[in-house]
Amino acid sequence: MSRLQTKLPGLTLKNPIMPASGCFGFGREFSGLYDLSVLGAIMIKATTEEPRFGNPTPRVAETPGGMLNAIGLQNPGLEKVVGNEIPWLSQFDVPIIANVAGSQVEDYVEVARTISKSEYVQALELNISCPNVKTGGIAFGTVPETAKHLTKKVKEVSDVPVYVKLSPNVSNIVEMAKAVEDGGADGLTMINTLLGMRIDLKTGKPILANRTGGLSGPAIKPVAIRMIYEVSQQTTLPIIGMGGISTVEDILEFYMAGASAVAVGTANFANPFICPELIEELDAYLIEHNIDHISDLTGRSWNKDGKRTYHCS
Amino acid sequence: MIKKEWMTVLSQKSIAKNIYELTLEGELVQEMNEPGRFVHLKVNGQMMPLLRRPISIASIDQANSRFTMIYRAEGEGTKLLAEKKAGDTVDVLGPLGNGFPIEEAQPGETAILVGGGIGVPPLYELSKRLNERGVKTIHVLGFQSANVAFYMEKFSELGETYAATVDGTLGTKGFVTDAIHQYNLQADILYSCGPVSMLKALEGLHLTKKGFISLEERMGCGIGACFACVCHTQNDPTGTEYRKVCSDGPVFPIGEVAL
Ligand SMILES: Cc1cc2nc3c(=O)[nH]c(=O)nc-3n(C[C@H](O)[C@H](O)[C@H](O)COP(=O)(O)OP(=O)(O)OC[C@H]3O[C@@H](n4cnc5c(N)ncnc54)[C@H](O)[C@@H]3O)c2cc1C
Ligand SMILES: Cc1cc2nc3c(=O)[nH]c(=O)nc-3n(C[C@H](O)[C@H](O)[C@H](O)COP(=O)(O)O)c2cc1C
Ligand code: FES
Numbered sequence A: 001m002s003r004l005q006t007k008l009p010g011l012t013l014k015n016p017i018m019p020a021s022g023c024f025g026f027g028r029e030f031s032g033l034y035d036l037s038v039l040g041a042i043m044i045k046a047t048t049e050e051p052r053f054g055n056p057t058p059r060v061a062e063t064p065g066g067m068l069n070a071i072g073l074q075n076p077g078l079e080k081v082v083g084n085e086i087p088w089l090s091q092f093d094v095p096i097i098a099n100v101a102g103s104q105v106e107d108y109v110e111v112a113r114t115i116s117k118s119e120y121v122q123a124l125e126l127n128i129s130c131p132n133v134k135t136g137g138i139a140f141g142t143v144p145e146t147a148k149h150l151t152k153k154v155k156e157v158s159d160v161p162v163y164v165k166l167s168p169n170v171s172n173i174v175e176m177a178k179a180v181e182d183g184g185a186d187g188l189t190m191i192n193t194l195l196g197m198r199i200d201l202k203t204g205k206p207i208l209a210n211r212t213g214g215l216s217g218p219a220i221k222p223v224a225i226r227m228i229y230e231v232s233q234q235t236t237l238p239i240i241g242m243g244g245i246s247t248v249e250d251i252l253e254f255y256m257a258g259a260s261a262v263a264v265g266t267a268n269f270a271n272p273f274i275c276p277e278l279i280e281e282l283d284a285y286l287i288e289h290n291i292d293h294i295s296d297l298t299g300r301s302w303n304k305d306g307k308r309t310y311h312c313s
Numbered sequence B: 001m002i003k004k005e006w007m008t009v010l011s012q013k014s015i016a017k018n019i020y021e022l023t024l025e026g027e028l029v030q031e032m033n034e035p036g037r038f039v040h041l042k043v044n045g046q047m048m049p050l051l052r053r054p055i056s057i058a059s060i061d062q063a064n065s066r067f068t069m070i071y072r073a074e075g076e077g078t079k080l081l082a083e084k085k086a087g088d089t090v091d092v093l094g095p096l097g098n099g100f101p102i103e104e105a106q107p108g109e110t111a112i113l114v115g116g117g118i119g120v121p122p123l124y125e126l127s128k129r130l131n132e133r134g135v136k137t138i139h140v141l142g143f144q145s146a147n148v149a150f151y152m153e154k155f156s157e158l159g160e161t162y163a164a165t166v167d168g169t170l171g172t173k174g175f176v177t178d179a180i181h182q183y184n185l186q187a188d189i190l191y192s193c194g195p196v197s198m199l200k201a202l203e204g205l206h207l208t209k210k211g212f213i214s215l216e217e218r219m220g221c222g223i224g225a226c227f228a229c230v231c232h233t234q235n236d237p238t239g240t241e242y243r244k245v246c247s248d249g250p251v252f253p254i255g256e257v258a259l
Helices: A078-089 A105-116 A138-142 A144-157 A173-182 A218-234 A248-257 A274-288 B027-031 B076-082 B121-132 B152-156 B176-182 B196-205
Strands: A006-008 A011-013 A017-019 A060-063 A066-069 A096-100 A121-127 A162-165 A187-190 A194-197 A212-216 A239-241 A261-264 B003-016 B019-025 B038-042 B053-056 B059-061 B066-072 B089-096 B110-116 B136-143 B160-165 B189-193 B210-214 B230-232 B242-244 B251-253
Touching (some): A066 A218, A078 A096, A078 A105, A138 A144, A144 A173, A173 A187, A212 A218, A261 A274, B003 B027, B019 B076, B053 B066, B059 B121, B066 B076, B110 B121, B110 B176, B121 B136, B121 B189, B136 B152, B136 B176, B152 B160, B160 B176, B176 B196, B196 B210
Parallel strands (some): A017 A261, A096 A121, A187 A239, B110 B136, B136 B160
Antiparallel strands (some): A006 A011, A060 A066, A194 A212, B003 B019, B003 B089, B210 B251
8 A cells, every 4th residue: 555655744654544633532432443553643632731521412413414513622631641542542553643722822832742742642733723612722723823823832842743723714724824834833734614503493592502513524525625725735734634525536636635645534423434444445546547646646636747746755 | 342234124114103113134233232222323325414323222133133223203314214115224333332231130120111202112122131031120101192102012011011191192191200100100120211301300209229221412423432422420510520422321320420
């Protein structure tokens, strides 16, 4: 599967397919279903300094071709994640990308500092785009100056490369991407969920206890494709693309838009074996179509000579 | 072990208004060892509906690799499921969660099984297993109305069976708790599945020393990875302690989780 080998800042991946943060916990449950070592990497659930219970239930609602979630960053807190979850996950031969969240700059900095010192963590994913918490989260992801400042602060303390996860809930995604690039980001992951709502016709009230939630799944794929297409032409940062991926065709589309790797979120719920299946199928597709390397496709939609657009030596 | 299998529909029939009994066949049945666990069904191979639907295992026939579910066709997913015919296939993930502990009831003891609406189905396999174990079972089944009631006879074959309906068209008029009072029902252990309001009322009755309840919550993954189905514990009702209904439950000892 050398066609799939992918190098990104801090990450040497067997293949470019990984589960997205929040859709895979810390890997324990899925480890009972298949060998996690087949994955390109694992993006673990958002970690905050203190343990969080998250929002009241219902926390999920189905939508046409998608779902809303308002989990509210439930997690056992920095100490347990670094002390138990990450060391446990390290038994698998798979790079760990730690998703860092907080409600103020100091929280992010503290989590980033500690978690990046774990010998098992290869990169951070800075979650400045969670729509489901009252403070922080999305605020950092919608104001370019704030995002840049936060990225800079986190970069100062992180021992590993920092990927910033962009929110689609902005009118100018390129501006956000450039701001975090200026702040020193090593890469981008995009997109997080789109803010949405559903109303229960019987009660006349929102289905989610939190009222609003983040939309994910196939329904958001065109938004992700458009944003990656725009951003990849305007920054030199590698992009890990996500948003509605459930087939090999989806992955090809993300690459052609400008992605250098991909993450699969919601699709893990419909089919918990989706990641290993896609890894096999993508390799078979490349062989069948005589494509030497998956990265040959990156940016094909806008890059006329179809050359690799991103190299990490 | 949790498996995913395309199982074959052996039969599907309507047994009450909008209530269907669906029997599937496949190897996955060999993994079904406990009453009260559930399966997560994908009703078609498409993006709509996107998510799986959690449905309880109502009865297990391992010798013939079959199991039966009983469900209400209500929304998009369950309505599509109701269209399945013998020979069709269904994408099943399971068995999931932890079921009712039958070893908590000793032979010779009496167990009271209280179900409400679509919470009734998992009690059927439970009752069969308790009876095999020499535990006497009493069943109290609550429904909205007689036209949505089901399995009264099947439960009657296993032990005393009482019905309660909100409109009084079958059995006691009112709730299951009204039937329990009316007949002054006593038991050593309680097993229950149904709406939270019913479970709460039962908890308040302190009918038995020991009891186990099965909860419902909207789910994402169904296997414990997404934190969609989380509830607080009674020890720490506003703190960060939690249980996941899908993987720690859906069955919990009475008093463990905050209702
Ligand atoms: C552990 C468990 C066991 C269950 N066992 C049974 C059973 O044996 N028989 C039966 O009829 N029903 C059972 N249910 C309820 C059943 O899952 C819902 O009725 C069903 O998911 C509704 O799907 P729909 O397509 O009709 O509705 P839609 O409105 O289309 O559903 C939309 C979304 O909401 C979810 N949802 C809606 N209502 C419920 C609910 N009450 N509980 C959980 N999720 C819900 C759906 O799963 C789906 O994700 C069980 C639920 C749980 C959690
Ligand atoms: C239930 C759920 C929980 C999520 N939790 C997180 C999280 O903790 N941190 C984060 O950065 N993104 C989180 N996300 C967003 C996903 O990582 C991903 O960006 C988004 O869902 C789009 O991809 P998808 O359409 O493949 O799911 C979550 C998504 C879902 C559905
Ligand atoms: S449904 Fe995902 S954790 Fe329970």
